[in-house]
Amino acid sequence: MEIIVCIKQVPAITEVRIDPETNTLVREGVEAAINPFDMYALEEGIRLRERYGGWTTVMSMGPSQAESALREALALGVDHAILLSDKAFAGADTLATAYTLACGIRKIGVYDIVICGLKTTDGDTGQVGPGLAEELGMPHVSYVRRIIDITGKTLLVERSLEDYYEEIEAPLPSLITVTKEINEPRLPSFKGKMAARKAPIEVWNSNDLGGVLDRFGIRGSPTQVMKVFNPQPRLKGELLQGNPKSQADQLVKRLVEKRLA
């Protein structure tokens, strides 16, 4: 089975800071990490290979520093790493990102399943996975919380919804985006880490990908950010104190006061 996992390098969660002037993420001098949701995608990609054989390839679009995210993925146990990196890719919105990744995946040529994290912690749109499936003209299932089985030419998965889950069968090749419930990501082994430190990382630029130049990067990005702001923090709930009886009494009193009971 040929498995492709798409990942993004983002500021580490412990390091997230907002520039109070511009209301944008501070990215300079901040420790970077693989997008947390993508860790689940990687883990699932590695587990599928362990279960069904074949190859797992990891792909990322980003600046040259994103190489460290790919090394991390190699340390975890993926077989190949490809970085899509070019000045022409800079400033990409989710549409241009999906297009660029699609070009990369078409260049690889053979794939049975593409796995993405549900969304990124920096952009939080959840659009790139489904957009990528559209670009590639193949089906996708989002919010996958379990891969039940892959048999012959189909994929059977559980998809999380708010109050229930769906069991969905899709033909291969398909793309899935995965939630945190799907697995527990492993730590890399020291041996894997050492090998990954020296492993070659393939880098493809816009020439390598072919594709339409106008669809890469800022030129291929119709999204315009009008305004970025910090949401008002939600009001804190109130905690009723005392023994259960007194808490119940207080609650009833409040409800009556507010004409809710």
Add this chain to the structure above:
Amino acid sequence: MNYNKVNNEVLSSLIGFIGLENVKTDGATLEKYSYDETPHGLRALPEVVLKPENTEQVSRILSLAEQNRIPVTFRGQGTGLSLGAVPTSGGMLVSFERMNRILEVDEDNLMAVVEAGVVLQDLRREVEKRGLFYPADPGERTSMVGGNVGTNAGGMNCVKYGKVRDYVLGLEAVLPSGKILNLGGKVVKRSTGYELIHLIIGSEGTLAAVTKVTLKLIKLPSLFITLYVPFNTLQGAIKSVSEILRDRITPTAIEFVERDVILETENRIGKKMPNHDSEAYLIIRLDGDNDSLLYDEGEKISGVCLRNGAVDVLVADTKESQNNIWDIRSAFYEGIVKNKDVEVIDTAVPRSKIPEFILEVKNISSRYGVRILCFGHAGDGNIHIHPQRNDLSVEEWSKKLPKIMEEVYRTSKAYGGTISGEHGIGLAKKKYLQIGLDEEQIRIMKEIKKIFDPNNILNPNKIFDIDDSTELVR
């Protein structure tokens, strides 16, 4: 020892010294200050809880106590594990919670001057902002600097960085007379008479009240990595430790733990270690400023562990993945002690003796039919040993436990070890002191106590009894 009670006259003087709101005599407050974190530890109510704000106030409180022969117990955060801060003689309890100012981070001398009530994690955060490091890392990060000084606390980083004692360069301390001692200071070297600082460090509040501390800081290493190493046998894990040290590698920390401790902690705090299927684990932290040197050391350690039967060597190098491991590590104690009948034994042996010592502890466990879980600071020889009551009847447990403790202490002693590595003696381990120290040493300690505290008002009945009123295990 005959002490006087805290009467109304004394109370009104105290109120005059520190204000009504800092003199507490209500039942709820007294109760809150009546115990520490010793499992199933004794509780004893103070007569009054005092919250001074500065050294001057501490001085006035102590001289009043001395004049009236009222016992005084000092308390930091109450996270001690040997009943050291429990006011067993009643009297006054002095809490340092309001003396929590970091007075200075001196970047020219690489030192910090802090009040006794500064919480360890606040201090660390403050100095780390400036690229400095206070490496003493007792498992309990909410403990206070004053309490750390009182027990000469240790923790995880001792293998490379030593104990609290190694970082204290100056102390301000108050004697029962109210006199204020200024010991040491910002000098790195000193060869000028007896080093009284080191008598007070580890004296568990029996010699003086520590009010200010000058601490040595070092450069914060820029890189940390953590190796998480599962083993199928306990002996394989333990044997690796001395081999790592013999290979001239000095990690920041080498912690050892048995699987059941991990499982019980995971259940309690709802976080998961990267692996919990093997019998025993080493958790090793390395620090440095050179990435490739760090990984070279990691490779050597990895080799030693794999030769000794490690199942794998996992590596955490992001802040998040490392924090996850160390947060769970910090909760081991809570994980296996809370809501259970457990004793905490804090022996330390020479590091080369750990394998034999643990084997002997496991023999004691099977001989008595009592489950004993171990974890601790394998890198410095300080292994925490936890006999658990489980299904034993209370009667059987209370019969067997003292015998187990005595045997473990004697075994530690026989291997050249000590009865407490970092928790202190307090009240909980007092009757075993004589296993750890010979009579002449204890006699000298008692004489020293009399010089500092002639009326025995400071934390009486802790470490030893001046009047030999406790029956000792000899």
